[in-house]
Amino acid sequence: MAHIITCYNCRVKISETGEFGLIERLRTLIEADKAVSGPHLILGAGDDAAAWRSDAAVNLATVDCLIQDIHFKIEKISWRELGWKALAVSLSDIAAMGGVPKYALFSLAFPEETDIEDIAELYKGILELAGRFDVKIIGGNISRAPLVFIDSIVYGIASKPDIMLTRSAARPGEEIAVTGYLGAAAGGLRIIENNMSLADCINNPLLKAFNTPLPRIREGQKLAAEGIKCAMDISDGLVADLGHICEASRVSAIINIDNVPVHPAIKKAFGNDALDMAISGGEDYELLFTAGHDIMESIKKQLDCPLTVIGKIVAGDEHRVSLSDNAGKAYTPSAKGWNHFGK
Numbered sequence: 001m002a003h004i005i006t007c008y009n010c011r012v013k014i015s016e017t018g019e020f021g022l023i024e025r026l027r028t029l030i031e032a033d034k035a036v037s038g039p040h041l042i043l044g045a046g047d048d049a050a051a052w053r054s055d056a057a058v059n060l061a062t063v064d065c066l067i068q069d070i071h072f073k074i075e076k077i078s079w080r081e082l083g084w085k086a087l088a089v090s091l092s093d094i095a096a097m098g099g100v101p102k103y104a105l106f107s108l109a110f111p112e113e114t115d116i117e118d119i120a121e122l123y124k125g126i127l128e129l130a131g132r133f134d135v136k137i138i139g140g141n142i143s144r145a146p147l148v149f150i151d152s153i154v155y156g157i158a159s160k161p162d163i164m165l166t167r168s169a170a171r172p173g174e175e176i177a178v179t180g181y182l183g184a185a186a187g188g189l190r191i192i193e194n195n196m197s198l199a200d201c202i203n204n205p206l207l208k209a210f211n212t213p214l215p216r217i218r219e220g221q222k223l224a225a226e227g228i229k230c231a232m233d234i235s236d237g238l239v240a241d242l243g244h245i246c247e248a249s250r251v252s253a254i255i256n257i258d259n260v261p262v263h264p265a266i267k268k269a270f271g272n273d274a275l276d277m278a279i280s281g282g283e284d285y286e287l288l289f290t291a292g293h294d295i296m297e298s299i300k301k302q303l304d305c306p307l308t309v310i311g312k313i314v315a316g317d318e319h320r321v322s323l324s325d326n327a328g329k330a331y332t333p334s335a336k337g338w339n340h341f342g343k
Contacts, residue, residue, distance in 0.1 A: 083125025098224025186281025
């Protein structure tokens with residue numbers, strides 16, 4: 001009598017199932033997720049395009065990408081973490097507008113020898129974060145490439161009609177503030193790049209900050225509701241991103257480095273380098289915003305996360321960011337922040 005042997009640990013590659021086998025596997029994951037349906041969604045994954053009704057006065061859209069060996073090392077991050085981060089970076093843009101994320105699509109490219117279950121894990125990470133904010137994954141595209149490429153597109157709406165946060169609304173006299181702590185993601189990146197081994201009490205929060213950032217969706221909505229007009233998320237680094245605000249708003253800014261909320265874990269792990277990592281590191285995905293003093297005091301009472309005033313907006317044709325300490329001594333960081341085409 002012949003015996004049928006079932007292999008529970010066999011790995012199946014894209015080259016064995018083909019594009020449509022992979023699409024069917026991912027569609028099964030998406031359709032099993034309870035967050036995929038909604039009263040405004042007409043067509044989700046499976047057609048040539050998704051379709052939904054929108055009654056919003058203001059619609060928001062953003063796109064971002066993660067590219068292997070540019071934004072991540074495939075051997076240094078789990079597939080589930082990679083999926084989470086791929087969605088998080090785009091959700092953070094919606095948070096920076098004070099918006100409500102609604103739908104997401106993904107354009108994916110993989111080497112043909114990639115395991116199907118690895119890609120399924122990536123989608124599980126996407127769906128896990130999507131579930132936190134009731135975001136529906138409504139489709140995408142899959143292609144072959146020599147490296148892993150993940151393009152995330154998120155659509156949202158303004159939390160209130162005609163109310164959204166922008167980079168161009170900072171005004172002289174306003175205070176500058178950030179949510180949370182800065183520099184943890186830079187610490188995680190340094191650990192990865194240098195194959196460092198640190199005690200778990202230090203290692204875990206830094207790697208978590210880099211691999212699975214949590215976008216400040218609800219905090220952004222509260223900022224907009226409170227009447228704050230200017231904000232963005234910190235992806236390129238505090239100084240670089242504040243520079244973007246200064247350029248867009250045609251103002252200048254002064255930061256007190258002694259007030260920058262440096263993450264405690266990088267102080268412990270990297271000592272004297274911690275301040276520069278917090279100022280220039282990037283990928284913290286905290287919110288950077290400006291407001292008058294009274295509004296700032298009011299919003300402090302409403303946010304569940306720390307909020308720190310770090311400086312002020314001033315008039316200035318140079319549209320520059322100046323740094324100094326409590327004594328007024330000028331400070332120059334060792335790096336300016338992330339630049340995709342910088343040297």
